Amino acid sequence: MKKVTHKQNLRKIVYAIRGFLILIFFYLLGEGLVKYLKVPLPGNVLGMLLIFITLQTGILRLEQVKFAAGKLLAYLxxxxxxxxxxxxxxxxxxxxxxxxxxxxxxxxxxxxxxxxxxxxxxxxxx
Missing domain, CATH: 1.10.287 (Helix Hairpins)
Known part of the structure; x- marks a missing residue:
């Protein structure tokens, strides 16, 4: 049985927090763009569109948000x-x-x- 070290646990926590912060960033970016540019879309939808574009273009890697998104979906x-x-x-x-x-x-x-x-x-x- 593989023993998980304190350093590995800390690394997982940091990746999880980073993933949640990335998701929150795109949500807030979408809300801000809707507010200031008067885009006729809900802010959360625009944020999801932006995160989709960054994932498709490779600017953002799926591994960076996969854990956080999975946890959110589990409690949807x-x-x-x-x-x-x-x-x-x-x-x-x-x-x-x-x-x-x-x-x-x-x-x-x-x-x-x-x-x-x-x-x-x-x-x-x-």
Whole structure:
């Protein structure tokens, strides 16, 4: 069995913190660009687009953010809890329009999946 040294643990912690700081940097960069340039996109989406571009161009290596992104994805479901709790405030609206809202969510989800598969298939043909 391989013994993990204190130095190796410290190195992992430093890589994890660096990865989280890189992700936060791109988030804040996207938010700042939206605010100052009046870009018609949400800041987090622009930040993800920027991090995608830097990963594709090789400016940023996947290994630099892989651990931090993996940890965030592992706890992704917890990020939806506040929205679920917030729905309780709109109980009367959900009672009145709940089925219509559910139907629109289901239809838009299927349309999004279909369109994503369609675009992927077209790109695969290239």
């Amino acid at each position: 479901a917890l990020f939806f809890v506040p929205y679920g709790v917030g729905l309780i405030q709109y109980e009367s609206m959900l009672a009145q329009y709940g089925w219509a809202m559910l139907l629109s969510v289901v239809i838009s989800t299927f349309f999004t999946l279909w369109m994503s598969a369609f675009v992927f298939d077209k790109l695969l043909d290239r």
